[in-house]
Amino acid sequence: MKIKFKLNGEYVEFDAYPGESLFELLRRNGHTEVKGNNCKTGECGACTVLLDGVPVPSCTILAGRVKDRSVITIKGIGNVEKPHPLQKSFVEEGAVQCGYCIPGIILSMKALLDENPNPTREDIKKALSGHLCRCTGYIQQIEAVEKAIKLLKEEKNA
Amino acid sequence: MLKNVKEYLYPESLTEALDLLKKKGKSARVVGGGLDIIWRSPKSVEYLIDLENLGLSYIEEDEEKIKIGAKTTIGEAQKSLVVGKLFKGKLTKVFSEIATPIIRNVISFGGSVARNYPWSDITAILLSLDASLVIFTGEEKEMTLSEFMRVEIREFLDEAIIKEVRIKKFDPSYHFSYIRFTRTAADIPLLDEGILLKFDKEKKVEDAIVVVGARPFGPIRMEDVEDFLLGKTLTDEVIGKAKELVMDTVKVADDMRISGDYRRELTGVLTKRNLMSIREEI
Numbered sequence: 001m002k003i004k005f006k007l008n009g010e011y012v013e014f015d016a017y018p019g020e021s022l023f024e025l026l027r028r029n030g031h032t033e034v035k036g037n038n039c040k041t042g043e044c045g046a047c048t049v050l051l052d053g054v055p056v057p058s059c060t061i062l063a064g065r066v067k068d069r070s071v072i073t074i075k076g077i078g079n080v081e082k083p084h085p086l087q088k089s090f091v092e093e094g095a096v097q098c099g100y101c102i103p104g105i106i107l108s109m110k111a112l113l114d115e116n117p118n119p120t121r122e123d124i125k126k127a128l129s130g131h132l133c134r135c136t137g138y139i140q141q142i143e144a145v146e147k148a149i150k151l152l153k154e155e156k157n158a
Numbered sequence: 159m160l161k162n163v164k165e166y167l168y169p170e171s172l173t174e175a176l177d178l179l180k181k182k183g184k185s186a187r188v189v190g191g192g193l194d195i196i197w198r199s200p201k202s203v204e205y206l207i208d209l210e211n212l213g214l215s216y217i218e219e220d221e222e223k224i225k226i227g228a229k230t231t232i233g234e235a236q237k238s239l240v241v242g243k244l245f246k247g248k249l250t251k252v253f254s255e256i257a258t259p260i261i262r263n264v265i266s267f268g269g270s271v272a273r274n275y276p277w278s279d280i281t282a283i284l285l286s287l288d289a290s291l292v293i294f295t296g297e298e299k300e301m302t303l304s305e306f307m308r309v310e311i312r313e314f315l316d317e318a319i320i321k322e323v324r325i326k327k328f329d330p331s332y333h334f335s336y337i338r339f340t341r342t343a344a345d346i347p348l349l350d351e352g353i354l355l356k357f358d359k360e361k362k363v364e365d366a367i368v369v370v371g372a373r374p375f376g377p378i379r380m381e382d383v384e385d386f387l388l389g390k391t392l393t394d395e396v397i398g399k400a401k402e403l404v405m406d407t408v409k410v411a412d413d414m415r416i417s418g419d420y421r422r423e424l425t426g427v428l429t430k431r432n433l434m435s436i437r438e439e440i
Contacts, residue, residue: 018163019161019163019206042258055260061264062192064168065189065208126259129259
């Protein structure tokens, strides 16, 4: 079956198996920036993408559900030349080690900041709670989000 | 991947969805959030019927009820101002403790009720709120969740689709408390309990619902305890007796996660904590 949807801001049409997950669809079509192992339970949060702006584990989403909707992966919010403030702050604050969990975490944090530009530390911790990180730990990540909040405000006021 | 799925279908109306469901029989499955289907990946499923185009993601209110569309997620309910008004935000807090934020964005109300897993927080919470369902069988009809849980659900849903969940707009004389006991915050409960009490002006219990779930059997109303609480004020003695009564009458069992004895002890602890939490509010 053909599935047309908006991927990182541009319309795409992929051939999909009717019973596959969004994770499988994206990986098969070269979007290896989506990490994870298709656990189908959303266990670790690494495969998180934004579906119409809402963070969801792509391994738990049937590919057919994204028809005519918007999907954003980590590549959709910035790149090396022009990183999103969250990507910049995660690197600068040492919040990335192996990097496997980071795309999912940054997308969840983006959704948090889009909804609430001034989250408390508790809000950040809660939003992080669906994401497992086994090497960096969470302190630097929380600090990176707090730095990104400042960067976003500076961007807005510039 | 669900390897045997031949077609992913997007009906444009409930009537069309129901026709497809009846036509395809056991080889079809309705997609709410899809979490259960993708997790289980049943080999028998050949057709997926997605309700995406039917506008079933909503939370509305009228004078008496809050209406939650079947495709509405727990994450959406958690952010709803309508839900936030109930029990001074306590229901919002309860929803925010289920699973993790990203999984709450996938779990749908309709899917939770349809699968009716014994460990489901959603069904235990809804049963303790005396929720009802709007079922589409060619026409819409309302039935209580209690009634729904007494039918053979898998058979029933071969010819019916859950359209909506309804919760009463409880006035301030009602108080609610729900506790899920888990190994980790994101885990499914080892046991959960919800209590809804209505108080009169003298702070005596006028109406009571006590529900224990994940026993490991599904949620059930503790009618002896509900009857006991009627007409009582929540003194230490009453709370102690209610705790004993729950422990004496609840049906629990061992499973791979914890023993029945441990669960029985827990029912008493959760009952005491729930009743004390409510007493602090009244």
